[in-house]
Amino acid sequence: MNSITGHTRLTALLGSPVAHSISPLMHNEAFRQLGLDYVYLCFDVTEDTLPSAVSGLKSCGIRGFNLTMPNKNKVVELLDELSPAAKLIGAVNTVVNEDGRLIGYNTDGIGYMQSVKDAGYDIIGKTVTIMGAGGAATAISAQAALDGVNKLHIFARRTSRFWERTRALVDNINATLSCRAELHDNDDKEALKNAIGESALLLNATSVGMAPNTDASIIDDTSLFRKDLIVSDVIYNPRETKFLRMAREAGCPVFNGMYMLLYQGAEAFRLWTGQEMPVEHIKKMFFDE
Ligand code: NAP
Numbered sequence: 612m613n614s615i616t617g618h619t620r621l622t623a624l625l626g627s628p629v630a631h632s633i634s635p636l637m638h639n640e641a642f643r644q645l646g647l648d649y650v651y652l653c654f655d656v657t658e659d660t661l662p663s664a665v666s667g668l669k670s671c672g673i674r675g676f677n678l679t680m681p682n683k684n685k686v687v688e689l690l691d692e693l694s695p696a697a698k699l700i701g702a703v704n705t706v707v708n709e710d711g712r713l714i715g716y717n718t719d720g721i722g723y724m725q726s727v728k729d730a731g732y733d734i735i736g737k738t739v740t741i742m743g744a745g746g747a748a749t750a751i752s753a754q755a756a757l758d759g760v761n762k763l764h765i766f767a768r769r770t771s772r773f774w775e776r777t778r779a780l781v782d783n784i785n786a787t788l789s790c791r792a793e794l795h796d797n798d799d800k801e802a803l804k805n806a807i808g809e810s811a812l813l814l815n816a817t818s819v820g821m822a823p824n825t826d827a828s829i830i831d832d833t834s835l836f837r838k839d840l841i842v843s844d845v846i847y848n849p850r851e852t853k854f855l856r857m858a859r860e861a862g863c864p865v866f867n868g869m870y871m872l873l874y875q876g877a878e879a880f881r882l883w884t885g886q887e888m889p890v891e892h893i894k895k896m897f898f899d900e
Contacts, residue, residue: 615650621671622651622883625664625686626679629653634677636897637876641888649674649884658685665689665713675707675883677876683717683746690715699753699783701776702746705879716882719747720754722875723845727812729874730866732841737811738762742797742829744773747845748816749780756790763792764806766799804835812841813858820844820852828853836861844868850900869898 624634630653638651656664661682666689668676678686683702687693690703691712697703703715727734739760741748744767752763763784767777777794784792795802807813819829836842842858847868855865877888 616648618648620649620674620883621668622649622674623668623676624651624653624679625656625661625676625682626653627655627657627681629655629679632679633872633897634876637873637888637893638880640896641880641893642884644889644892645884645886647884647886656682658682661685662689669708669711669713673708675705675879677879678704678706680746687715689713696720696750696753696757699757699780700750701780702749704750704875705882707882716879717750717753718875718878718882719750719871720752720757721878722873723747723751723814723868723871724754724758725874725877726866726868726870727841727843729870730841730843730864732812732864734812734841735759736761738764738806738809740764740766740803740806740810740813741816742766742814742819743816744768744771744777744794745817749773749777751814751816751845752777752780752792753784756784756788756792760790762809763790764795764802764810765792766795766797766803766806769796769798800832803830807835807840810840812843814842815844815846815852815854818846820849820854821846822848825849826853828857830854830857833857833861836863838862841865845871847872870894873898 635651642649692714694716697715697717700717705716707714781792781794815829819827836858842863842865845868859865880888
C-alpha cells in the first residue's frame, strides 16, 4: 500500500466505465516498487463532465492523467499542446501537466510498437496490414508510420464512421512521412489477399472477437495465413481470439494485446515520472499467467 503524504503527486484515469481497469494496479505497484511518492486513481468521467474534471484537476496540480473511452478525442480541445503523434492521430490517452500547461500524448501506438519488439520482431522498413479504423487502429497506424514502417495497408468498412477520418490520416501520412499508406474497403478481397501477401505483419485492430463475442474473427479465409506472417491482435480479452487461434493453427507466430496495454502504461509512467516502469516486475505481477 502506498502511504499518502502532503507531497504525494496525483495521476489518474478519466473514463467511463473505469472501475475494471488494470491501470491503477500497474501504476501504483510501479510507484511502490521505485519508492516514488505518486498515486494513481480512477475517476468515472463522461464527455459531459470532462471539461470541468480536467479544469478542476489542473487547478489541484495533478501531475498527469490517462484518458480512456469515451474521452480520448474530446480531451484534445482542452489541452495547450499536442505531441506529433497525438496531432496525427487526433486523440490523446496521456496528459502531462507541465506547470499548468497540459500537454497531450498518445502512447497506444508506442505501446503496440514496443509489444512488437518485445515479441522479438522488427517491422521497421517492412509492410504491415492493419484491420480497423477506430481509436486503436489510428494510433497504431500513425505510430508505425512515424517509426519507419515502409508501407501500411489499412482495411475498414466503407460504411465506417471513421472512414473519412482514416482517409485524412492516410493522406497526411503520405504527404508528410516516407511511409506509403493505402486505405481499402474490407469487402475488397483481392486487395486484402495482395496486401497480406506482401506484409510481414497482420494486425487485428478492430473489436471483432472481443469478449463476449468470441466466436467472431475479422478474417475467415485461413488460406491468407502463411507460416512467416506475424499475426497479432490488440484484443487481450480473451487472451487468444478466434483470429489468433486460426493463425496459430495455420503455423503463424502470434501475439495478443496484453503487452500493448502494458507498454502504453509504461510510456505514460515515463512521461510523468521521468523514470522507467519496472516492466518485468509488472509483467510478473499482473500480465503473465
Ligand atoms: P473503436 O474506436 O470503437 O473502433 C472499433 C473498430 O472496430 C472500428 O474500426 C469498427 O469499424 C471495427 N469493427 C467493429 N465491429 C466490426 C465488424 N463486425 N466488422 C468490421 N469491423 C468492425 O474501438 P478501439 O478503441 O479502436 O478498440 C478496438 C479494440 O482494441 C477493442 O477490443 C479494445 O479493447 C482494443 N484496445 C486494446 C488496447 C491495448 O492496449 N491492447 C488499447 C486500445 C484498444 P466500424 O467503424 O465500421 O464500426
